[in-house]
Amino acid sequence: MNRINNVFKEQKSVFITYLVCGDPDINSTLKMMHSMVENGVDLIELGIPFTDPIADGPVIQRGIERALKNRVSLIDILNLVSKFREKNKTTPIVLMGYMNPIENMGYKKFSSQAKSKGVDGLLIVDLPPEEAGSINQELSKNKLCQIFLASPTTEDKRLKAIARYSSGYLYYVSLKGITGSSLINYQPIKKRINKIKKLSKNKIPVTVGFGIKTPEAARKISMFSDGIIIGSSIVELIDKNRKNKALMHKKINNFVKSVKSSLVK
Amino acid sequence: MKKINYKSFPDKNGRFEEFGGKYVSETLMYPLSELEKAYKKIAKSVSFKKELNNELCNYVGRPTPIYHASRISKELGSCNIFLKREDLNHTGAHKINNAMGQAMLAKAMGKTRIIAETGAGQHGVATATACARYNLKCVVYMGSEDIQRQKVNVYRMKLLGAEVISVESGSKTLKDALNEALRDWVTNVDDTHYIIGSVAGPHPYPMIVRDFQSVIGHESKIQMKKINKKADILVACVGGGSNAIGLFHPYLNEAVDIYGVEAGGFGLNTGKHAAPLNKGKPGILHGNRTYIMEDQNGQIQSTHSISAGLDYPGVGPEHSWLKDNKRVKYVSVTDNDALKAFYYLTEKEGIIPALETAHALAYAFKLAKTKKNKNILINLSGRGDKDIDTIISLKRIKV
Numbered sequence: 001m002n003r004i005n006n007v008f009k010e011q012k013s014v015f016i017t018y019l020v021c022g023d024p025d026i027n028s029t030l031k032m033m034h035s036m037v038e039n040g041v042d043l044i045e046l047g048i049p050f051t052d053p054i055a056d057g058p059v060i061q062r063g064i065e066r067a068l069k070n071r072v073s074l075i076d077i078l079n080l081v082s083k084f085r086e087k088n089k090t091t092p093i094v095l096m097g098y099m100n101p102i103e104n105m106g107y108k109k110f111s112s113q114a115k116s117k118g119v120d121g122l123l124i125v126d127l128p129p130e131e132a133g134s135i136n137q138e139l140s141k142n143k144l145c146q147i148f149l150a151s152p153t154t155e156d157k158r159l160k161a162i163a164r165y166s167s168g169y170l171y172y173v174s175l176k177g178i179t180g181s182s183l184i185n186y187q188p189i190k191k192r193i194n195k196i197k198k199l200s201k202n203k204i205p206v207t208v209g210f211g212i213k214t215p216e217a218a219r220k221i222s223m224f225s226d227g228i229i230i231g232s233s234i235v236e237l238i239d240k241n242r243k244n245k246a247l248m249h250k251k252i253n254n255f256v257k258s259v260k261s262s263l264v265k
Numbered sequence: 266m267k268k269i270n271y272k273s274f275p276d277k278n279g280r281f282e283e284f285g286g287k288y289v290s291e292t293l294m295y296p297l298s299e300l301e302k303a304y305k306k307i308a309k310s311v312s313f314k315k316e317l318n319n320e321l322c323n324y325v326g327r328p329t330p331i332y333h334a335s336r337i338s339k340e341l342g343s344c345n346i347f348l349k350r351e352d353l354n355h356t357g358a359h360k361i362n363n364a365m366g367q368a369m370l371a372k373a374m375g376k377t378r379i380i381a382e383t384g385a386g387q388h389g390v391a392t393a394t395a396c397a398r399y400n401l402k403c404v405v406y407m408g409s410e411d412i413q414r415q416k417v418n419v420y421r422m423k424l425l426g427a428e429v430i431s432v433e434s435g436s437k438t439l440k441d442a443l444n445e446a447l448r449d450w451v452t453n454v455d456d457t458h459y460i461i462g463s464v465a466g467p468h469p470y471p472m473i474v475r476d477f478q479s480v481i482g483h484e485s486k487i488q489m490k491k492i493n494k495k496a497d498i499l500v501a502c503v504g505g506g507s508n509a510i511g512l513f514h515p516y517l518n519e520a521v522d523i524y525g526v527e528a529g530g531f532g533l534n535t536g537k538h539a540a541p542l543n544k545g546k547p548g549i550l551h552g553n554r555t556y557i558m559e560d561q562n563g564q565i566q567s568t569h570s571i572s573a574g575l576d577y578p579g580v581g582p583e584h585s586w587l588k589d590n591k592r593v594k595y596v597s598v599t600d601n602d603a604l605k606a607f608y609y610l611t612e613k614e615g616i617i618p619a620l621e622t623a624h625a626l627a628y629a630f631k632l633a634k635t636k637k638n639k640n641i642l643i644n645l646s647g648r649g650d651k652d653i654d655t656i657i658s659l660k661r662i663k664v
Contacts, residue, residue: 051565054447055290072564099549106564153295177452
């Protein structure tokens with residue numbers, strides 16, 4: 001049983017946060033990871049910075065630009081996970097990003113390194129299952145989960161396939177748009193989550209991300225999903241408070257705590 | 266060389282062997298498959314073809330002539346230089362061939378809003394024009410650096426009723442405009458069609474744009490035959506590669522030498538260029554697998570070229586494939602050599618070419634000096650009016 005499966009077994013609603021690795025700097029990322037876990041985060045998606053993040057809105061774009069200024073590479077990220085594992089052996093880490101940095105390192109090298117450093121899964125935004133065949137072989141060999149996205153435009157036939165190809169969990173993108181957009185309506189999301197659950201033969205946990213900005217939104221979505229993902233709101237707290245690190249950590253911790261306490265137990 | 270039927274690609278997965286594909290976020294998978302379905306339908310439709318042909322004749326001004334540049338041919342040696350005059354199209358470049366086709370396709374799909382990215386502004390102007398013609402709302406994304414160097418085209422787009430959005434992220438050029446357009450599309454998929462201007466992007470774009478641009482090569486064949494000539498050598502500039510593939514594709518299965526000319530910028534060894542086929546390696550950018558310019562960590566590098574239209578770190582996947590199977594030879598020309606060719610054609614033939622096109626001209630002139638008795642057909646992809654500001658500031662011409 002891997003760490004991702006465990007956490008979905010243990011928690012009614014899994015609390016997932018996203019951070020751009022290296023924003024505002026790599027030591028702060030490590031510190032935030034540990035304090036997030038202390039304050040109730042169950043799984044961390046660690047963003048791999050990339051020069052051309054086509055699915056990200058301005059907030060995460062700025063976070064990525066800061067990380068790139070710090071010249072954070074994929075190897076640095078893997079090493080950071082390994083450092084995190086010195087103190088934490090249970091919280092799952094999923095690397096999230098775009099295909100090219102991984103393509104550049106090579107699927108084989110990436111997968112074996114990721115495994116040995118303590119990564120649990122991979123989510124590539126610009127990699128639909130159709131293109132994922134060869135990387136999936138390497139990931140599976142190393143028992144790493146591959147998380148795929150489903151979206152409001154995904155047709156039923158594809159939903160079924162995406163559920164089948166996903167391991168660990170499925171990431172449902174709540175809206176048509178980029179990260180940091182605002183969510184308006186919960187009802188259609190609920191309907192889609194129920195649909196995916198009905199179509200999924202492997203009972204893959206279904207999480208929801210994009211547009212969740214408040215404890216209230218998190219609570220509502222946790223009522224019908226297996227987990228919620230918050231990214232832009234946290235990166236925005238970094239953006240606004242990064243000049244005063246103590247304040248930045250404090251604000252993030254408070255936000256994380258307030259979300260955690262709102263989730264369905 | 267292995268025997269390949271070049272006309273049978275891309276395959277059903279949108280691949281040119283290891284290149285191409287659909288590397289996009291999930292939200293775009295549906296509109297891309299809708300687009301593919303709609304395109305396949307209209308590509309077979311006789312009435313669509315007839316209507317497009319009518320538009321190309323009476324609105325765009327096709328067929329564009331092939332001109333025998335006799336003065337420079339004589340001066341350069343024994344070859345005959347022919348220019349396919351895409352610069353004489355309405356709006357001044359080959360870009361309109363694709364913009365018209367895709368605007369009609371969007372109309373057929375019931376879309377009411379068009380978005381586009383643009384580098385030099387030629388594709389933006391062509392799209393804004395087609396949108397005015399077809400009563401479609403038009404939004405064009407353009408890097409703020411490109412807006413500065415191609416102001417005239419920005420004015421034209423605005424006059425035509427398009428909204429031009431300045432892109433301030435990343436390197437503030439074509440690649441960032443493409444990123445922003447993709448973000449817009451993901452947000453507005455229901456009513457919006459994205460008219461990509463080059464043979465780049467995810468499948469089916471490289472195929473659709475190629476097909477609409479292939480009119481260049483098809484016409485060329487007929488026109489050369491009419492004057493009892495056959496092209497021995499084809500030359501075109503390659504940024505994303507749409508004018509090049511438009512000329513090359515109908516000739517790929519024939520015995521013709523083909524050259525694609527990339528932007529060498531300050532020189533291939535300076536790192537300041539836009540020549541991924543010469544200096545890059547295969548990677549993934551903007552939805553497809555192709556040659557790209559990247560650093561050792563897989564981050565996309567910023568490029569340099571005097572011509573905004575070639576200033577792009579990737580290239581259409583079909584070109585990557587044609588490079589690897591050695592069907593097309595990809596070479597490069599520096600900013601300086603392109604400028605020399607720009608002046609040369611202007612002064613000797615009375616044709617002011619676009620700076621993009623000047624790259625193709627520079628290489629073709631070099632070939633003309635070394636080859637014997639060949640017919641060299643160059644795609645004169647666009648006219649240079651848009652580059653006048655750049656040139657004037659270089660030459661310090663005073664009124």
